[in-house]
Amino acid sequence: MKFGSSILLALAAVTTSVSGFAPSSSKATLSSTALHQSSYNPMGQSYQMPPAPGGPMGGEFFPLDIPMKRIEGGGTVRTWDIPPETERLQYVVETNGRPLKCKVELWEGPIRLLHMMDINLEDGNQTPFKAMLAFPKGQKALKISTTGSHEFPAIFGAEVPSFQRTKELAAFQQDVWDSNPKHTMQGTVSEGGLGAVKAFPIPDNVESVQIMWWSKDTGKRATKSKVEVLQGPNSIRQVYDLHCEGSTQPYHAVIETPGTGWTIRMWSKAPLEYPHEIVVEPYKVSDAGDSLLANNRLWWE
Numbered sequence: 092m093k094f095g096s097s098i099l100l101a102l103a104a105v106t107t108s109v110s111g112f113a114p115s116s117s118k119a120t121l122s123s124t125a126l127h128q129s130s131y132n133p134m135g136q137s138y139q140m141p142p143a144p145g146g147p148m149g150g151e152f153f154p155l156d157i158p159m160k161r162i163e164g165g166g167t168v169r170t171w172d173i174p175p176e177t178e179r180l181q182y183v184v185e186t187n188g189r190p191l192k193c194k195v196e197l198w199e200g201p202i203r204l205l206h207m208m209d210i211n212l213e214d215g216n217q218t219p220f221k222a223m224l225a226f227p228k229g230q231k232a233l234k235i236s237t238t239g240s241h242e243f244p245a246i247f248g249a250e251v252p253s254f255q256r257t258k259e260l261a262a263f264q265q266d267v268w269d270s271n272p273k274h275t276m277q278g279t280v281s282e283g284g285l286g287a288v289k290a291f292p293i294p295d296n297v298e299s300v301q302i303m304w305w306s307k308d309t310g311k312r313a314t315k316s317k318v319e320v321l322q323g324p325n326s327i328r329q330v331y332d333l334h335c336e337g338s339t340q341p342y343h344a345v346i347e348t349p350g351t352g353w354t355i356r357m358w359s360k361a362p363l364e365y366p367h368e369i370v371v372e373p374y375k376v377s378d379a380g381d382s383l384l385a386n387n388r389l390w391w392e
Contacts, residue, residue: 152263152345153181153221159248165241171249173231179257180224180233182249186215192239197224198232205340209332215245218329218347223260225340264343268303273368275309276316276359285317286359291371293353300355301374304335304342306367311338314367315360323352345374
């Protein structure tokens with residue numbers, strides 16, 4: 092009898108253990124991890140191109156009320172589901188004044204990485220980073236992971252624009268791309284090295300700069316780029332490493348340049364056969380004086 096009782100108790104324990112791994116009978120809800128579409132629409136019902144040389148004078152590019160969440164440091168990972176019918180996503184990442192080290196990725200399925208930006212900032216409050224991703228419709232996920240120590244959490248916010256706002260943003264991107272000079276970034280012949288380098292001194296009255304990476308006119312290949320933002324000689328304040336797939340997926344970012352003495356230095360990290368183009372233009376300008384324009388063109392162009 093004791094032996095039989097032992098067998099029954101063992102079987103009961105195994106049944107209990109297995110049931111702990113069985114799927115729940117209740118349906119899982121994705122609302123807590125999904126990015127919902129926003130009704131934010133500051134440009135009105137129709138898109139209007141901002142006055143030259145570009146920027147938010149004709150309407151703010153990014154949402155002003157985007158919900159922000161704290162993400163702990165030390166390798167913390169957070170993911171969000173993206174509505175399959177959307178084609179744009181905007182995000183902001185910052186800190187409360189400490190350094191910022193994180194990586195933001197857009198995944199299609201378990202193995203295809205569409206966009207990746209590795210961010211390393213000296214002060215995530217003075218120079219927060221903003222970006223807009225473009226991608227084909229379908230099931231996708233947004234992933235952010237902190238890459239610094241536990242003492243350096245990040246503050247992150249992401250939002251999917253409404254259908255009308257998506258059309259306006261697409262028109263804004265296309266106008267920025269078509270109406271400004273494009274700089275070709277050639278890749279490198281050595282594996283793991285850096286290719287073409289270009290430097291853009293930023294006038295003191297430019298408070299932030301918008302950059303677009305796109306390869307639709309240079310072979311429709313993946314884009315890999317390294318960006319350093321310096322304030323003074325060899326004083327690197329911001330570093331970005333970008334990987335962007337495909338010709339239909341431009342990467343559009345806003346980099347803050349408060350104060351004086353800023354320079355943006357960019358390299359191509361792709362192979363020689365994978366060139367891409369960039370547009371570097373002011374986003375916010377405090378005073379559009381003579382130091383900014385010469386013959387209606389930015390002086391570095």
